[in-house]
Amino acid sequence: MKRAFILLLDSFGLGATPDAAKYNDSGANTFGHIAAWAAKAGTPMNMPTLEKLGLAAAAHTACGRWADGFSQRDGFTAAYGAARERSTGKDTQSGHWEIAGVPVEFDWGYFPRTVPSFPAELTARLRELGNVPGFLGDCHASGTEIINKHGDEHVATGKPIIYTSADSVLQIAAHEESFGLERLYELCEIAFKLVEPYNIGRVIARPFVGANGKYTRTTNRHDYAVAPPAPTLLDHVKNGGGEVIALGKISDIFAAQGVSRVVKGADNMALFDALLKVADEAGDGALTFVNFVDFDQAFGHRRDVAGYSNALHEMDARLPEFMAKLREGDLVVVTADHGCDPTWTGSDHTREHIPMIFFGPGVQPRALGISDTFSDIGQTVAHHLGVQPLSNGTNLL
Ligand SMILES: O=P(O)(O)O[C@H]1O[C@H](CO)[C@@H](O)[C@H]1O
Numbered sequence: 001m002k003r004a005f006i007l008l009l010d011s012f013g014l015g016a017t018p019d020a021a022k023y024n025d026s027g028a029n030t031f032g033h034i035a036a037w038a039a040k041a042g043t044p045m046n047m048p049t050l051e052k053l054g055l056a057a058a059a060h061t062a063c064g065r066w067a068d069g070f071s072q073r074d075g076f077t078a079a080y081g082a083a084r085e086r087s088t089g090k091d092t093q094s095g096h097w098e099i100a101g102v103p104v105e106f107d108w109g110y111f112p113r114t115v116p117s118f119p120a121e122l123t124a125r126l127r128e129l130g131n132v133p134g135f136l137g138d139c140h141a142s143g144t145e146i147i148n149k150h151g152d153e154h155v156a157t158g159k160p161i162i163y164t165s166a167d168s169v170l171q172i173a174a175h176e177e178s179f180g181l182e183r184l185y186e187l188c189e190i191a192f193k194l195v196e197p198y199n200i201g202r203v204i205a206r207p208f209v210g211a212n213g214k215y216t217r218t219t220n221r222h223d224y225a226v227a228p229p230a231p232t233l234l235d236h237v238k239n240g241g242g243e244v245i246a247l248g249k250i251s252d253i254f255a256a257q258g259v260s261r262v263v264k265g266a267d268n269m270a271l272f273d274a275l276l277k278v279a280d281e282a283g284d285g286a287l288t289f290v291n292f293v294d295f296d297q298a299f300g301h302r303r304d305v306a307g308y309s310n311a312l313h314e315m316d317a318r319l320p321e322f323m324a325k326l327r328e329g330d331l332v333v334v335t336a337d338h339g340c341d342p343t344w345t346g347s348d349h350t351r352e353h354i355p356m357i358f359f360g361p362g363v364q365p366r367a368l369g370i371s372d373t374f375s376d377i378g379q380t381v382a383h384h385l386g387v388q389p390l391s392n393g394t395n396l397l
């Protein structure tokens with residue numbers, strides 16, 4: 001019996017890649033800077049499970065220095081290493097698709113850092129087709145800040161808040177009650193069609209609630225994403241007869257292509273509970289792919305170092321529950337899709353190495369070094385499950 005699990009810690013980078021300067025990210029280090037912050041605060045990080053697997057050693061491989069508070073130098077229980085991205089984007093879709101064997105060789109479209117950021121003809125058309133009185137925002141912004149800045153005016157006028165980031169994305173925020181959730185989704189569907197000529201990867205609905213200058217986002221986020229340009233690991237597994245179980249936002253990221261079953265969870269720990277259940281149920285040939293989004297959405301973009309550190313500790317503390325459920329023939333990889341250094345300027349992702357930590361009953365612990373594409377992960381999983389090889393990547397085990 002063969003099964004595979006990809007546990008993706010969204011944005012958990014291990015240090016800047018050689019091409020990071022192009023992204024103004026030289027020196028960024030999500031893990032390293034969180035560990036340094038914790039040590040300086042007098043509460044060094046302590047993640048015994050991930051450390052034992054080889055996380056700190058993988059980070060050392062990636063950035064050439066040991067993260068503060070981590071002392072294990074040998075005796076690891078996983079095959080560990082790091083990987084650099086071939087795709088030009090440091091966004092979630094590029095990272096996930098490349099892991100699944102499809103690096104993004106074309107350039108995504110991006111909206112400029114001007115105000116307004118969106119082309120006038122695009123917003124005019126969206127206003128008309130969406131039947132709204134206009135828009136607020138129309139700039140690069142942090143999603144949690146912009147709803148508090150414009151929330152009152154949005155509720156008063158019914159004008160949705162539109163914004164973007166360094167990702168190829170158009171986001172629309174609107175009040176769940178005063179504007180209406182279904183109406184927001186409909187507006188996003190219209191926008192998704194309209195952004196096609198601009199080569200935009202995603203339109204994201206960002207519903208929120210609250211009143212009088214105090215607004216918070218709800219869990220009803222919905223992504224409208226373009227499909228991967230070629231078959232991915234998910235398609236290979238599904239076509240080979242294995243079940244592809246997508247937890248969290250995985251199905252959205254792949255536009256549901258190659259997905260057999262979708263399991264949602266409100267936050268990292270709810271997703272972890274779902275993962276434990278799936279680990280009991282998944283059958284021979286199954287691929288379980290989970291995205292733990294809080295690292296990125298709730299802490300990385302928010303530049304919340306303490307929150308990111310807590311989330312990592314929570315994950316580390318619960319990993320043994322998952323490991324206890326592994327069977328002969330199971331392969332697990334812990335990885336990420338890009339960085340989002342919470343000590344960095346701005347609120348965007350950072351161009352970094354990602355971890356590749358392979359473990360399971362049949363995995364020989366060893367150092368894997370640095371891969372020059374995330375696709376080595378997908379190819380290794382494809383090889384393990386015995387499905388058709390991917391067009392990119394090398395089997396590492
Ligand atoms: O600031 P928020 O709305 O969380 O936006 C973040 O979430 C989007 C999708 O991951 C990215 O474009 C990023 O900027």
Ligand SMILES: [Mn+2]
Pocket residue numbers: 010011091092296337338
């Ligand atoms: Mn991501």
Ligand SMILES: [Mn+2]
Pocket residue numbers: 092296297301340349
């Ligand atoms: Mn993000």
